[in-house]
Amino acid sequence: MSEFLEFRGVSKRFGTVQAVADVSLEVRKGEVFSLLGPSGCGKTTMLRLAAGFERPDAGHVLLDGEDITDLPPEKRKVNTIFQSYALFPHMTVRENIAFGLRVAKRPKSEIDDEVDRMLRLIRMADQADKKPDLLSGGQKQRVAIARALVNKPQVLLLDEPLAALDLKLRQRMLIELDMIHDEVGITFLYVTHDQGEAMGLSDRIAVMDSGRIEQVGTPVEIYEAPRTSFVAAFIGDTNFLDGEVTGLEDAEYSRLEIAGVPGIVCFNDKAIQAGQPVFLSIRPEKVHISRDKPEAEKLRNMLPAVVEDVIYLGSTTKYWVRAGKIRIQVLRQHSRFFLDEKPIRWNDEVWVWWHGDDGFMLERYREVDEDLLAMPPRKVGESDGGNRR
Amino acid sequence: MKRSRLPIWITVGALIFFYLPILILVLNSFNASRFGTGWQGFSLKWYAQLLHEPEIWLAARNSFLVAFGATALSVVLGTAAAFALHRFAGSRLQRFHYALVYMPLVVPEILMGISLLMAFAATGVRLGLGTIFVAHVTFCVSFVAMTVLARLQDFDDAVVEAARDLGAGWGVTFRRIVLPMIAPGIAAGALLAFTLSIDDFVITFFVAGPGSTTLPIRIYSMIKFGSPPLINALSTILLFVTFTAVILSQRISSPRR
Amino acid sequence: MKAGPRKRGAEWLASGPSILWLGLFFLVPTLLVFVLAFRPSNPFGGIGAGWTLDNIRRLTDPAMLAVARRTLEISLATTLICLVLAVPVGYTLARVSAKWRNFFLMLVIIPFWTNFLIRVFAWKTLLHPDGPIKQVLAFLGLVPAGASLLYRPEAVVLVSVYTFLPFTILPIYAAAEKFDFRLMEAARDLGARPFLAFRKVFLPGIRRGLITAVLFVFIPALGSYVIPDIVGGPGGEMIGNKIAQRVFVDRNLPLASALSVVLILSVLAPLISVLLLQPKGERPEIL
Numbered sequence: 004m005s006e007f008l009e010f011r012g013v014s015k016r017f018g019t020v021q022a023v024a025d026v027s028l029e030v031r032k033g034e035v036f037s038l039l040g041p042s043g044c045g046k047t048t049m050l051r052l053a054a055g056f057e058r059p060d061a062g063h064v065l066l067d068g069e070d071i072t073d074l075p076p077e078k079r080k081v082n083t084i085f086q087s088y089a090l091f092p093h094m095t096v097r098e099n100i101a102f103g104l105r106v107a108k109r110p111k112s113e114i115d116d117e118v119d120r121m122l123r124l125i126r127m128a129d130q131a132d133k134k135p136d137l138l139s140g141g142q143k144q145r146v147a148i149a150r151a152l153v154n155k156p157q158v159l160l161l162d163e164p165l166a167a168l169d170l171k172l173r174q175r176m177l178i179e180l181d182m183i184h185d186e187v188g189i190t191f192l193y194v195t196h197d198q199g200e201a202m203g204l205s206d207r208i209a210v211m212d213s214g215r216i217e218q219v220g221t222p223v224e225i226y227e228a229p230r231t232s233f234v235a236a237f238i239g240d241t242n243f244l245d246g247e248v249t250g251l252e253d254a255e256y257s258r259l260e261i262a263g264v265p266g267i268v269c270f271n272d273k274a275i276q277a278g279q280p281v282f283l284s285i286r287p288e289k290v291h292i293s294r295d296k297p298e299a300e301k302l303r304n305m306l307p308a309v310v311e312d313v314i315y316l317g318s319t320t321k322y323w324v325r326a327g328k329i330r331i332q333v334l335r336q337h338s339r340f341f342l343d344e345k346p347i348r349w350n351d352e353v354w355v356w357w358h359g360d361d362g363f364m365l366e367r368y369r370e371v372d373e374d375l376l377a378m379p380p381r382k383v384g385e386s387d388g389g390n391r392r
Numbered sequence: 393m394k395r396s397r398l399p400i401w402i403t404v405g406a407l408i409f410f411y412l413p414i415l416i417l418v419l420n421s422f423n424a425s426r427f428g429t430g431w432q433g434f435s436l437k438w439y440a441q442l443l444h445e446p447e448i449w450l451a452a453r454n455s456f457l458v459a460f461g462a463t464a465l466s467v468v469l470g471t472a473a474a475f476a477l478h479r480f481a482g483s484r485l486q487r488f489h490y491a492l493v494y495m496p497l498v499v500p501e502i503l504m505g506i507s508l509l510m511a512f513a514a515t516g517v518r519l520g521l522g523t524i525f526v527a528h529v530t531f532c533v534s535f536v537a538m539t540v541l542a543r544l545q546d547f548d549d550a551v552v553e554a555a556r557d558l559g560a561g562w563g564v565t566f567r568r569i570v571l572p573m574i575a576p577g578i579a580a581g582a583l584l585a586f587t588l589s590i591d592d593f594v595i596t597f598f599v600a601g602p603g604s605t606t607l608p609i610r611i612y613s614m615i616k617f618g619s620p621p622l623i624n625a626l627s628t629i630l631l632f633v634t635f636t637a638v639i640l641s642q643r644i645s646s647p648r649r
Numbered sequence: 650m651k652a653g654p655r656k657r658g659a660e661w662l663a664s665g666p667s668i669l670w671l672g673l674f675f676l677v678p679t680l681l682v683f684v685l686a687f688r689p690s691n692p693f694g695g696i697g698a699g700w701t702l703d704n705i706r707r708l709t710d711p712a713m714l715a716v717a718r719r720t721l722e723i724s725l726a727t728t729l730i731c732l733v734l735a736v737p738v739g740y741t742l743a744r745v746s747a748k749w750r751n752f753f754l755m756l757v758i759i760p761f762w763t764n765f766l767i768r769v770f771a772w773k774t775l776l777h778p779d780g781p782i783k784q785v786l787a788f789l790g791l792v793p794a795g796a797s798l799l800y801r802p803e804a805v806v807l808v809s810v811y812t813f814l815p816f817t818i819l820p821i822y823a824a825a826e827k828f829d830f831r832l833m834e835a836a837r838d839l840g841a842r843p844f845l846a847f848r849k850v851f852l853p854g855i856r857r858g859l860i861t862a863v864l865f866v867f868i869p870a871l872g873s874y875v876i877p878d879i880v881g882g883p884g885g886e887m888i889g890n891k892i893a894q895r896v897f898v899d900r901n902l903p904l905a906s907a908l909s910v911v912l913i914l915s916v917l918a919p920l921i922s923v924l925l926l927q928p929k930g931e932r933p934e935i936l
Binding site: 398399400402403406407409410411412413414416417420468469470472473475476477479480483485486488489492493495496498499500501502503504506507508509510511513514526527529530533534537591593594598608611612615616620623627630631634635638 | 659
């Protein structure tokens with residue numbers, strides 16, 4: 004029997020705000036499952052529904068097949084790592100970790116052994132008698148983890164645990180969390196707004212927006228095959244090209260016309276019919292750029308363009324080019340010594356191209372999702388070309 | 393950047409202003425002269441005389457009795473009030489409750505004294521230690537409530553959720569987590585109530601009966617009709633006691649890191 | 650989120666005791682004072698039957714009006730002087746380093762914790778005709794040899810300032826501590842001279858603290874009893890003394906009530922005006 008956490012059609016509203024709207028999810032035993040989305044998307048509410056601090060207005064929460072919807076938090080076999088850690092300030096590290104076991108009235112020898120084991124796991128055995136106000140952020144977080152894990156919960160709920168840490172520490176703690184998960188094997192339900200954390204740590208991710216699930220999948224699936232403009236724009240960067248399906252290239256590929264440019268090819272896994280309007284999304288790193296015209300190949304989309312913006316970032320360079328009415332962002336990695344090349348500059352005439360496999364057609368596009376992208380402001384007086392209806 | 397020295401000088405001046413009368417008082421308590429107009433040698437005779445004033449000791453005893461009692465009751469009432477104001481903040485009942493708790497803090501003491509006196513007179517209640525006790529509780533509740541409320545507002549609610557998350561029911565959570573965390577706030581409130589009660593004059597003056605004197609009332613009659621040097625000695629003792637109490641209160645409410 | 654019946658019950662349980670106590674021993678007696686103002690006084694010192702406006706009429710006696718005016722003047726003078734002194738002190742305290750700050754705060758607070766009567770008495774000694782201050786001033790020729798520093802309104806103001814100054818310093822300090830002093834630097838950068846920056850940037854910046862400070866002085870000052878009683882003499886009497894005299898000397902409780910009503914109204918006036926004039930988010934903080 005697999006221990007898993009299941010949400011069935013849960014909804015929760017606070018006042019006039021629908022925080023979670025009819026969401027269903029399954030978390031598999033032993034996996035690291037992340038809820039990823041911007042603030043206000045409902046991910047924290049989902050976590051609190053799992054922990055028992057909120058009751059759903061509708062739907063059920065199941066743990067290992069058992070309906071825990073009406074169970075209060077102290078009776079659930081799940082434990083939470085709070086964003087503020089919420090360590091008990093009047094207790095030492097040792098007492099904090101031991102709390103859950105003492106409440107469960109375990110024998111003293113067992114408590115001592117388990118707490119010592121945890122202290123070794125988080126490498127804080129020499130700080131066991133300190134009070135939380137003397138600890139650093141990273142140390143507090145480790146104590147919070149130990150305090151939760153020592154109770155051997157069926158699921159560990161993590162509420163943006165790295166949000167309060169600075170960048171370097173965050174990166175280190177991410178690796179530590181990974182290691183802890185490998186060692187302990189408990190199911191993690193991880194909530195974050197940071198895609199780097201989610202992508203780096205998770206087995207699967209659910210991307211949420213406005214109380215709904217946009218897409219569930221592995222990090223690779225989410226990144227390479229987003230279903231909606233929200234997912235495409237929230238994770239990483241992308242280009243949104245506005246067009247229309249004009250016909251089939253062959254069994255798996257469609258032909259599109261984008262801003263008056265015919266013959267763009269794209270893999271069609273969504274069975275979009277000819278004559279339908281569609282948005283094509285292509286990630287900048289999948290687009291190539293050069294001064295010389297590339298070889299024409301089957302399934303290769305090529306466009307002549309003019310360079311409008313260049314940002315040199317060291318290991319990569321971002322280019323914004325204009326091909327007729329289409330504006331495309333290109334991300335180029337410098338895998339050779341750059342000073343040897345003649346760099347591509349503003350107003351240069353170039354060719355950009357990408358493979359038909361590398362773009363994706365979106366099931367749903369919303370203009371507001373473009374605000375999630377990191378694009379430079381458009382020049383004044385310029386028409387928006389093919390990127391807007 | 394050149395900054396005016398004026399504020400600093402005013403500050404120093406203000407501090408001298410604060411301490412001058414007190415220093416004179418303390419000095420004069422050791423002054424053998426009766427009138428404090430000239431120094432006539434160091435003497436402890438006023439302190440010795442103080443020990444032989446039974447009325448002062450009676451008044452002190454009354455003050456402490458009332459203070460302990462009033463502190464105890466006002467801590468209970470005030471802490472409960474603070475919880476209600478914090479937990480249910482915003483409801484109509486609590487807005488009324490807050491105004492009710494807040495008013496005694498801003499109203500001049502004489503108004504509280506006179507209104508209680510009227511109430512006792514109108515209902516025929518005899519004035520004595522009992523009425524003093526009631527009056528003291530009435531103004532102490534507000535101070536305790538505000539002190540504890542300030543602590544509660546700094547309270548990290550996530551800690552309560554963490555306790556429940558780890559398996560503790562409401563009873564255990566309250567006993568093991570909430571209470572120890574707010575204990576310093578309650579202690580500070582209690583100390584505040586105690587000091588206010590010991591020190592209170594105006595309200596006590598109005599509701600005290602002929603037979604019941606507290607220390608401040610005794611001091612007042614000594615000021616009006618009695619011997620200045622004794623007051624100096626008594627004041628110095630009280631200064632010392634309050635000073636110690638304040639240091640203690642600071643240690644309790646903000647432990648050294 | 651609507652609280653269920655169980656929560657409602659808990660709310661009443663927690664609020665009940667304090668509401669009951671304060672309602673019974675604070676609210677009701679205050680209302681009683683209003684009622685008693687309209688009752689005649691009993692020759693034996695109690696409360697007579699029936700209703701009358703006599704007490705209200707006696708409020709307009711020239712003697713009473715003089716006392717009322719004096720009370721207002723003394724309170725205003727005290728408030729003004731306290732503000733003028735407290736602002737520089739609060740400013741200084743907010744600017745010194747944290748180590749010194751705690752030390753200075755303790756210094757400011759310690760006298761405040763000593764018995765109030767004692768401090769007033771200390772001033773009585775100091776201001777005594779044979780006391781040190783009078784001797785120094787007479788020596789310097791600033792006052793005639795026969796004058797008395799005691800038993801006059803000025804003495805009341807002086808001792809009141811002494812008493813209420815800490816109450817003014819603390820809220821101003823609290824506001825100054827939260828004030829972003831870089832705003833002053835910005836003002837200087839834009840060409841303002843120090844005093845102008847102080848007036849136009851700092852003072853408005855601590856407005857809430859200033860209002861709290863005014864309330865903390867003006868209202869208690871209106872209700873002063875002890876200070877005018879000990880150092881004020883007949884020339885320095887305030888409304889509080891009159892109330893006490895009506896109670897203890899004349900045994901005229903209804904007239905005392907009428908006077909108290911005047912005091913209550915004069916206390917409510919600034920409170921309510923502050924409440925009404927401030928937009929909701931800008932209410933002065935209470936320490």
